[in-house]
Structures are given as structure tokens and as C-alpha cells.
Amino acid sequence: MKSLRMAKRHLPKFLESLGKWGKVYVPVKLGKNSYRWEEFDGEVDNIALDALRTVIPAKKFFYKPREVMFEYDKTNGYTQACAECEEDVILFGIHSCGIHSLETLDNIFAGKYVDNYYFTRRKNITIVGTSCMPDKHCFCKSMGADTVDEGYDIFLTDLGDDFLIGVGSSKGDDIVNDNPDIYEEVDESTTKRYLEFRNKRDESFELVLDTSDLPTILDFQYDNPLWDELGERCLACGSCSMVCPTCYCYNVDDTINLDSETGERWREWDCCLFRDHALVAGGHNFRENQGGRLKHRYLHKQQAYLGDFGRTACVGCGRCIVACPANIDYVECLKAMRGEMTSA
Amino acid sequence: MAKPSIGVYGLTGCAGCQLNIINCEDELLDIAAAVDIKSFIMAQTGNVECEIDIAFVEGAVSNEKQKKQLLDIRERAGLLVAIGTCASWGGVEAMINDVPREVAKKDVYGDTMKDNPFYDCFNPMPLKDVVKVDFQIVGCPIERPQFIQAVASLLNGNLPLLPTYALCTECKFKENECLLIEQDKFCLGPVTKAGCGARCPSNNIPCEGCRGPVFEANYASEVEIMLEKGYTKEYIAQQMSTFAGTISAEDLGARKLVKTDIP
Numbered sequence: 001m002k003s004l005r006m007a008k009r010h011l012p013k014f015l016e017s018l019g020k021w022g023k024v025y026v027p028v029k030l031g032k033n034s035y036r037w038e039e040f041d042g043e044v045d046n047i048a049l050d051a052l053r054t055v056i057p058a059k060k061f062f063y064k065p066r067e068v069m070f071e072y073d074k075t076n077g078y079t080q081a082c083a084e085c086e087e088d089v090i091l092f093g094i095h096s097c098g099i100h101s102l103e104t105l106d107n108i109f110a111g112k113y114v115d116n117y118y119f120t121r122r123k124n125i126t127i128v129g130t131s132c133m134p135d136k137h138c139f140c141k142s143m144g145a146d147t148v149d150e151g152y153d154i155f156l157t158d159l160g161d162d163f164l165i166g167v168g169s170s171k172g173d174d175i176v177n178d179n180p181d182i183y184e185e186v187d188e189s190t191t192k193r194y195l196e197f198r199n200k201r202d203e204s205f206e207l208v209l210d211t212s213d214l215p216t217i218l219d220f221q222y223d224n225p226l227w228d229e230l231g232e233r234c235l236a237c238g239s240c241s242m243v244c245p246t247c248y249c250y251n252v253d254d255t256i257n258l259d260s261e262t263g264e265r266w267r268e269w270d271c272c273l274f275r276d277h278a279l280v281a282g283g284h285n286f287r288e289n290q291g292g293r294l295k296h297r298y299l300h301k302q303q304a305y306l307g308d309f310g311r312t313a314c315v316g317c318g319r320c321i322v323a324c325p326a327n328i329d330y331v332e333c334l335k336a337m338r339g340e341m342t343s344a
Numbered sequence: 345m346a347k348p349s350i351g352v353y354g355l356t357g358c359a360g361c362q363l364n365i366i367n368c369e370d371e372l373l374d375i376a377a378a379v380d381i382k383s384f385i386m387a388q389t390g391n392v393e394c395e396i397d398i399a400f401v402e403g404a405v406s407n408e409k410q411k412k413q414l415l416d417i418r419e420r421a422g423l424l425v426a427i428g429t430c431a432s433w434g435g436v437e438a439m440i441n442d443v444p445r446e447v448a449k450k451d452v453y454g455d456t457m458k459d460n461p462f463y464d465c466f467n468p469m470p471l472k473d474v475v476k477v478d479f480q481i482v483g484c485p486i487e488r489p490q491f492i493q494a495v496a497s498l499l500n501g502n503l504p505l506l507p508t509y510a511l512c513t514e515c516k517f518k519e520n521e522c523l524l525i526e527q528d529k530f531c532l533g534p535v536t537k538a539g540c541g542a543r544c545p546s547n548n549i550p551c552e553g554c555r556g557p558v559f560e561a562n563y564a565s566e567v568e569i570m571l572e573k574g575y576t577k578e579y580i581a582q583q584m585s586t587f588a589g590t591i592s593a594e595d596l597g598a599r600k601l602v603k604t605d606i607p
Contacts, residue, residue: 031521
């Protein structure tokens with residue numbers, strides 16, 4: 001861990017240098033009020049540095065919405081298809097919650113059966129994080145994901161005229177050593193401004209969720225009628241899951257070609273709010289109604305994952321709140337379960 | 345072993361789904377190699393109406409003659425697959441099913457229909473209202489890759505695995521801005537079956553629901569969302585019935601899910 005500072009005017013040079021380590025991806029503005037990860041086009045002005053949440057989070061770089069796992073052939077057997085697996089990718093502009101979400105996914109995909117599709121890509125990805133200022137939907141602080149001490153190669157904190165450059169890995173060190181002229185040592189003023197930034201950001205959180213004792217409370221609230229009320233509003237459209245940086249469920253399906261000899265095995269993002277998710281042979285469904293499916297999602301984030309890995313699976317990015325057409329609000333719902341007055 | 349036999353038929357519809365089969369130009373020879381096409385009036389001569397393994401039927405049923413034809417196809421076919429939204433949900437021709445047919449006919453044709461048997465029609469209905477349907481390939485028109493995938497799966501004894509979730513999921517795959525939430529557009533994505541690759545929203549056009557409802561379509565919630573955005577009840581009902589007019593207004597407003605039992 002070392003810290004440097006870089007004047008903002010050097011950002012183009014910094015990004016140019018990043019290009020030596022692979023393809024650089026940045027958040028860009030999309031439509032009226034959305035952002036998307038896209039390949040850097042060389043224009044610094046096109047980077048949405050103020051973007052808080054892209055429509056789809058960074059997970060799409062390791063874990064594709066729909067991808068071929070392998071191709072099969074009656075005579076030649078299986079061929080693993082992972083065309084862009086060996087591509088070096090640099091993510092510039094991921095925030096603290098995003099970096100925490102990668103750790104959350106790493107835990108899952110490194111489980112009993114290591115997921116090579118995920119890790120082959122993951123190891124080739126360079127993480128360059130940037131600081132942010134929360135909006136009314138951000139609750140990462142409540143989820144303990146508002147700051148990062150590890151999990152990145154470089155982290156840029158916006159201090160006005162310059163960035164504080166946090167170097168978090170040896171690859172990060174290589175990157176700053178590639179262009180030593182643009183960095184300066186931190187000084188007293190940097191420290192002062194950094195602490196000011198931290199305090200200001202800390203005070204900016206409007207959305208707060210008390211997570212203490214939440215797993216127990218959720219246990220007690222298992223039969224709360226609110227689950228079914230929310231289930232009646234839920235469209236099962238899948239948006240909350242698709243945009244969630246820590247949702248990882250997938251579905252596997254085989255397709256066959258007209259020759260009846262060759263085909264492909266696919267996997268595709270799935271969602272526990274879908275009817276088919278808990279549907280088994282014979283038409284039996286473990287979660288028959290929508291309220292039960294919604295409850296399952298919440299309980300998995302705040303209870304089951306925590307039991308396995310010691311922290312909640314939610315990083316508080318606010319994407320599911322923004323993306324729900326029916327205005328179902330994760331935080332409001334959990335507040336209601338805690339007995340706090342809300343509009344859920 | 346003889347090749348499995350198929351037939352492709354059209355009832356009331358624009359024939360676009362059948363055309364899309366013919367448009368599978370790169371795969372037509374493979375299709376012809378894999379199956380014995382007994383009947384496909386739009387594509388070939390010398391058709392034989394005999395027992396077939398799979399019947400693909402496009403269009404809604406809108407008169408007695410078609411009803412009889414469909415019953416005959418069902419009797420001869422091992423599997424019956426509805427192709428397109430008309431065959432599955434009634435399609436655009438069912439959008440005014442809430443207007444009495446006699447009134448609608450009079451409005452459109454005036455006195456010219458007098459004594460002409462051609463006008464003897466009833467409210468268009470999906471195939472499932474007349475016969476047992478084994479599978480639906482929805483779409484207006486159907487997607488070519490899905491038709492080919494369905495044929496290949498059926499040839500191997502499997503029901504095809506086409507998307508069963510809502511369009512929103514596919515729209516998210518495309519990383520589009522949500523037109524419903526961010527632009528307050530009238531979008532039927534949350535209640536419409538995916539499979540088109542979110543073609544319209546990817547081009548900044550809200551979903552019109554041309555693929556028909558998702559398996560458990562929560563129309564009630566969609567109606568509430570649209571009312572909140574300021575759309576009138578009449579407008580909402582009109583939009584929702586464009587492609588799925590056979591779902592009654594009662595179902596659209598009620599607090600219940602519109603379910604279909606066909607995969």
C-alpha cells in the first residue's frame with residue numbers, strides 16, 4: 001500500500017498508460033439518467049466520472065449474461081468455448097461498493113467447485129477504483145461497503161484539483177512506475193483534504209439501514225403479511241437481480257443443431273423471483289407464490305450468505321431500488337421488518 | 345428410419361411467421377434434410393394432408409372453416425405447435441374482441457357483406473381455445489433462430505427451452521436505460537415474454553407486448569404503475585389488448601396473475 005497524488009490534468013496520460021495493460025472500460029452516460037460500462041474511446045470527457053451506478057454492474061466482465069460453456073460434437077466430444085477469456089481488461093471507475101461485490105462473488109465462485117469461467121476472466125482484470133459521493137439511494141455505509149482497503153490495483157480519490165492515488169497491488173505499482181512524472185508525493189495538504197473529503201462523504205448518506213440483529217429479526221418476521229403484499233406488486237421482471245452486483249444464480253440449458261449431432265451448452269443469468277427458479281419435475285414448485293420468492297431473495301442476501309461468509313451479500317449500491325418498476329424498495333422493506341415506520 | 349414429417353399451416357394472420365420460416369435461407373436445406381415436409385402451402389406444391397409428427401400452425405381461429413381445419417390438423421398431428429402471437433394469444437386481430445363482432449363487421453364493411461359467406465367470422469381466438477397445444481413459439485413474427493432451435497429440439501424428443509421470463513431481463517442484458525422508469529414511457533416489458541433480444545427498447549422504443557404475456561403476467565401491478573404515471577385506464581387497456589386481446593379486461597384490472605398452462 002502506498003499513496004501518491006496526481007493533478008487532474010494528468011488523467012488523459014494516466015488512462016493512456018492504463019491501455020498498456022489491456023482494454024480499458026469506463027462508465028459512460030446513456031439516455032437521460034443511466035450509465036453503461038463501455039470501452040474507453042480515448043476521450044476523457046466521455047467518461048462519466050460522476051456515475052454512481054451503471055445499469056449492469058462490473059460482474060458482466062467475469063460472468064456473462066448469456067454465454068456458451070462448451071460446444072459438443074458426437075464424434076469429437078467437448079470443446080470449451082471461452083473466446084474472450086484471455087482478454088486483459090481494465091475497469092476504470094468502479095466504486096467501493098463495486099469492489100466489495102467482487103469479493104462477494106469471488107466467495108461464491110471459489111466454492112466447492114471452482115468456476116473456471118469466472119476466474120479465468122477475473123484474474124485478467126485490473127481494478128482501478130474511483131471515489132464517489134452518495135445519492136439518496138446509496139446505502140453502502142449501512143452494508144459496510146463504503147470504503148475499501150483491498151481488492152483494487154489502484155484507487156483514485158477525488159480531492160478537488162488532484163486525485164489521491166492509492167496503490168493496492170504490485171500491478172498497481174507497475175502502472176504508476178510506468179509514468180512516474182505525473183505523480184507527486186502526498187503532503188500535509190493532501191492529508192487534510194482527504195480527511196475533509198471523508199467527513200463530507202460520511203455525512204452525505206441519506207439512506208441508513210440498521211443491520212444489527214437483522215438475521216434474527218427476519219427469522220421472526222418469516223410470516224409477516226408484508227411479504228405477500230410486496231409479492232402482489234412484484235412483476236417478477238427480474239430487473240432487481242440482473243442489476244444486482246452480487247446476484248449470481250444461473251440457469252444451464254443445452255441446445256442442439258438440426259444435424260442432431262452437434263450443439264452447445266449455455267448458461268444464463270437466472271433470478272429467484274422467476275417462477276421457474278424453484279420449479280422441479282412433476283410441476284412442484286418450492287416457492288409457489290411471488291411473495292415467497294421475494295422473501296427468499298431478501299433472506300438470502302441478509303441471512304443465508306451471511307451465515308456462510310460472515311457478511312451480508314448486499315453492498316448497498318441501490319441498483320435494485322432504482323430498477324424496480326413497481327417501486328419495491330429493499331431498504332424500506334427491511335426497515336418495516338425491523339418495526340420502523342416506513343412507506344414500504 | 346423415415347424422417348419425421350411436419351406440416352406448416354396458416355389460419356387468420358399475416359403469414360409473416362410462415363414467411364420467416366422460408367426466410368431461414370441458410371438453414372432451409374438443413375431443415376429439408378432433417379424433416380419430411382408433407383404440407384406447407386406457402387412454400388411448396390404437391391402437398392399431402394396425412395398423418396404428421398409435428399404441425400406448426402400460424403394465425404388465430406376466426407371462422408368455422410378454420411376451426412374444422414384445426415381440429416383436422418390436431419387429429420393428424422403427433423405434436424401441435426402454435427407459431428406466432430396470433431396462434432398463441434389471438435394477436436392483433438383479437439384487439440377489438442370486446443366489441444360485438446356484428447357491430448365491428450358493420451363498421452368496417454357496411455352492407456357489402458350481405459349474403460357473402462366470406463364474412464361469417466367470430467371473435468378470433470388462440471389455438472388453445474379449440475385444441476390442445478403442445479408448445480408455443482411466440483413472436484410477431486416468430487424469431488428464426490427460435491424456430492430452428494425448436495425444430496431441432498422436437499426432433500430429439502425434447503420440448504424447446506425458450507425464454508420464459510419477462511422482457512425486462514433481456515433488456516437488462518442489453519444494458520439499456522429503462523424507458524419505463526427513467527423516461528416514464530408506456531412499456532409492456534414487465535408483462536411480456538422475452539426472446540426478441542429486447543429489440544425495441546434497444547432502439548429507444550418501448551415494448552408493445554408483441555410476444556404476448558409472460559407465464560405469470562402481473563397485469564394488475566402493471567396497470568397500477570401506468571395509472572400512477574398518468575396514463576388513462578382506456579389507454580392502458582387499449583395498449584395491453586393490442587397483441588393479447590383475448591385476455592379479458594377483467595383479468596387486466598383484477599388483482600390476479602394471468603396464467604397460461606402451455607410451455
